[in-house]
Amino acid sequence: DAGITQSPRHKVTETGTPVTLRCHQTENHRYMYWYRQDPGHGLRLIHYSYGVKDTDKGEVSDGYSVSRSKTEDFLLTLESATSSQTSVYFCAISGTGGVGNSPLHFGNGTRLTVT
Amino acid sequence: GENVEQHPSTLSVQEGDSAVIKCTYSDSASNYFPWYKQELGKGPQLIIDIRSNVGEKKDQRIAVTLNKTAKHFSLHITETQPEDSAVYFCAASTGTASKLTFGTGTRLQVTL
Numbered sequence: 001d002a003g004i005t006q007s008p009r010h011k012v013t014e015t016g017t018p019v020t021l022r023c024h025q026t027e028n029h030r031y032m033y034w035y036r037q038d039p040g041h042g043l044r045l046i047h048y049s050y051g052v053k054d055t056d057k058g059e060v061s062d063g064y065s066v067s068r069s070k071t072e073d074f075l076l077t078l079e080s081a082t083s084s085q086t087s088v089y090f091c092a093i094s095g096t097g098g099v100g101n102s103p104l105h106f107g108n109g110t111r112l113t114v115t
Numbered sequence: 116g117e118n119v120e121q122h123p124s125t126l127s128v129q130e131g132d133s134a135v136i137k138c139t140y141s142d143s144a145s146n147y148f149p150w151y152k153q154e155l156g157k158g159p160q161l162i163i164d165i166r167s168n169v170g171e172k173k174d175q176r177i178a179v180t181l182n183k184t185a186k187h188f189s190l191h192i193t194e195t196q197p198e199d200s201a202v203y204f205c206a207a208s209t210g211t212a213s214k215l216t217f218g219t220g221t222r223l224q225v226t227l
Contacts, residue, residue: 108156
């Protein structure tokens, strides 16, 4: 397995509360990604990072923010959690050139439930 | 933007039989097509990929074929085993650093 650790693995939170998910990599890869996985939708990109402090939006970025202060850490924050954000969240990393040029390696996910 | 359709959504085969999963894509500029396998409770794992300058690629019991004209690509698993049971995702990319569009997944069950 690629050296990717996601924390926490499971979380239950209430509507309206902020939530932060953490991704830590030991591969020194430049590119890091946050996806969400929902039945019938496959995997959809939330945000990604192409370097320290360099981030950009994906296709489902509303309600989410990210930060990358170190190469190895990429944080995903739900500013005010809603029930529609109940999902499984995956962090992924990629080497030179990003997903279109290098394999994407995933962590084992965080299951988030918003009640 | 790119749209990737994947069929079937579920597939049940007997051990030893072959399994085929098909995907179509919409963006003719797509040039990289990976396949991922996801086991229960884990993240997707790359099992094979193909680039648009190649029509077929094999790795032991797994093969992927690409038809650029028709804009579809397929995963073939021969001599299926129970450990092949998982959800499989296809994906397509135009080669950018961020854009990898996934299909909706196929749940493969290999029965004894």
